[in-house]
Amino acid sequence: MKTRKTEYRFLMPAIVVVAIMTQFPFLLTVIFSTLRWNLSRPDLPRTFNGFDNYLYFLKIESLQHIPEFYSILWQTVLITGVTLLLCSVVGFILALLLDHEIPGVNIARTLMLGPFFVMSTASGVIWKTTIFNTTFGWYGVIAKALGATPVDLVSYHPIGVIIVLFTWQWMPFFILVLLAGLQGIPQDLVDSMRIDGVSWLQGVFKIKLPLIMNHMRVAIMLGLVFLIKEFGLILVTTAGGPGTRSYTLPYAVYMQVFSANNVGRASALAVMTVVLTLILVNLLYRSIVKRNARYS
Amino acid sequence: MSERTLVQVQRTIRMRHLWKKVLMTALVYGIAIAYFFPILYMFLSGFKTEQQAVMPAIFFKPTLETYRKVLSDPTMYQYLRNSLFQVLVGTGVSLLLGVPASFALVFGRLKHPESNGKFYLWFITTILLPPVAVLIPLFTWYQQLNLINTPYGLMMAYVGFHTPIVVWMVHSFFSDLPGEIFEAAEIDGCSKLQQLTRIAIPLARTGIISAGLLVAVFIWNEFFLGFNLTGNPTATLPVYMSRFREQQGMFVAQLSASSTIAVLPAIILGWMTQKALVKGLTMGAVKG
Structure with a gap:
């Protein structure tokens, strides 16, 4: 009995702190989402208004006026989805490349890992000024040298820019995890592949990829969880613009609190962000479990 | 031939x-x-x-x-100091809470045998929670309690979000240790606290250190909470970077020097953790 007490003494502080700082505020957010509460109108009482905050975003009155929420939702899914796709496909190819025995390959691996640890606001500002800028950036200078007119990518292709930057930051993580998987494949398997005359393409897609599917799953899952909440990079590159064309859900929550001062609606959006995260994680998990079952 | x-x-x-x-x-x-x-x-x-x-x-x-110019700017030091505080104290407290908790989860006998797994899963699901889900209540509390202008409010939020990551990673490193050591220690009259501090922590030292370094990198780079839960005197380096263009203007050299200062520590720490990063983050999930 006495030892059991110490075990709870080890466990409880962490549980209490995590609950107070994360779960309890989330419950409050759920409650706030059912209130009419506008910070810029302190004269109005905070009243319960059921699902009005949700309906404000979700209700489609007519097909001509589809609420902005749907385009923001679509942008969030698009940015996250395309980034994850690029990261897993290109990341897998690069991991295969880095799996070779090359003199000093660790230096190359280390260099490629770098962007993952760069704070998103810094990478956004750096890319925006030294690469994408039409007069001072490399893109502008190279485009002019080639006789083309550089366009302001950040305003014309905001989603593309965000996807490129997200991919740049997250692909190193995919490479790291997939490379660990590739290096975990036993050497005698690779040798017997060669002896049996398996072609390179077959070896990669029929043997290596299925073997590291679990690593892929982990990378995609973590990438999804972290990408969906990304905020800083969007703020410093496109600031959600032009208009709301590169808003994502976290960015929309931020704008609802700090520009519209609408706590109720912001909370409803925040709850829907959590729901979206859970749905996507769940879908991903299931699809991959199914796939695994087929292979084993 | x-x-x-x-x-x-x-x-x-x-x-x-x-x-x-x-x-x-x-x-x-x-x-x-x-x-x-x-x-x-x-x-x-x-x-x-x-x-x-x-x-x-x-x-x-x-x-x-340019470096001389950037480093002679007192506001830069303020941001740097705030970031260092968050990283050192935030990481320290997260480890202090997370390491004993993962020890109890791996080796402890809780009331119900299945509790260990349940609590572990609870910590993992917390990682899924995006910070937007907690921003609004924390923001309203912090304004009322004037925590916006002290570093402690943000620090507590960081501890709340990073303790689960410590638990997750350290859990996988503790799981590598043979349980018999602790049974033997138990018979020899070693208390749970001694088992943790004298046996488990020294044996899983490298894993714990890399979990700490990774959390340090995460806190150093964290922007969303740092941006929304701080006032001017408490803002951290990522906030400084986000305001750079509006406050300092388009000075590429200055921008580069400041971002180098903001980015280099995280890259170096990150490089140091890369091996443990893969192991800690993937082991549980790859096997499970």
Whole structure:
């Protein structure tokens, strides 16, 4: 009995702190989402208004006026989805490349890992000024040298820019995890592949990829969880613009609190962000479990 | 086939292999350098003067002038100090809470045998929670309690979000330790606390250190909470970077020098943790 007490003494502080700082505020957010509460109108009482905050975003009155929420939702899914796709496909190819025995390959691996640890606001500002800028950036200078007119990518292709930057930051993580998987494949398997005359393409897609599917799953899952909440990079590159064309859900929550001062609606959006995260994680998990079952 | 031609054939095969290797090496290095280029260029531009930095160039006469200017700016120090506080205290408290908790989860006998797994899962699901889900209540509390202008409010939020990551990673490192050691220690009259501090922590030292370094990197880079839960006196470096263009204007050299200061510690710490990062983050999930 006495030892059991110490075990709870080890466990409880962490549980209490995590609950107070994360779960309890989330419950409050759920409650706030059912209130009419506008910070810029302190004269109005905070009243319960059921699902009005949700309906404000979700209700489609007519097909001509589809609420902005749907385009923001679509942008969030698009940015996250395309980034994850690029990261897993290109990341897998690069991991295969880095799996070779090359003199000093660790230096190359280390260099490629770098962007993952760069704070998103810094990478956004750096890319925006030294690469994408039409007069001072490399893109502008190279485009002019080639006789083309550089366009302001950040305003014309905001989603593309965000996807490129997200991919740049997250692909190193995919490479790291997939490379660990590739290096975990036993050497005698690779040798017997060669002896049996398996072609390179077959070896990669029929043997290596299925073997590291679990690593892929982990990378995609973590990438999804972290990408969906990304905020800083969007703020410093496109600031959600032009208009709301590169808003994502976290960015929309931020704008609802700090520009519209609408706590109720912001909370409803925040709850829907959590729901979206859970749905996507769940879908991903299931699809991959199914796939695994087929292979084993 | 005569002996001579055999040698020749062997030589051509070897040459072909060599060429393949040279090409592969060039390709890998080319890609790696291109990938790293934005960071490399930022690092180089910090050693330029503003006039030099206007036009992109890789070769130039380096100067420390810009760094001197950036480091003589007292606001930069304030942001740096705030970031260091969050990283040191936030990481420290997260480890202090997370390491004993994961010890109890791996080796402890809780009331119900299935509790260990349930609590562990609870910590993991907390990682899924995006910070937007907690921002609004925390923001309203912090405003009422005036925690916005102290570093402690943000620090507590960081502890709440990073303790689960510590639990997750350290759990996988503790799971590698053989349970018999602790049974033997138990019989020898070693208390749970002694088992943790004298046996488990020293044995899983490298894993715990890398979990700490990874959390340090996460906190150093965290922007969303740092931006929304701080006032001017408590804002951290990522906030400084986000405000750079509006406050300092378009000064490429200054921007590069400041971002180098903001980015380099995280990259170096990150490089140090890379092995443990893969192991800690994937082990549970890959096996499970």
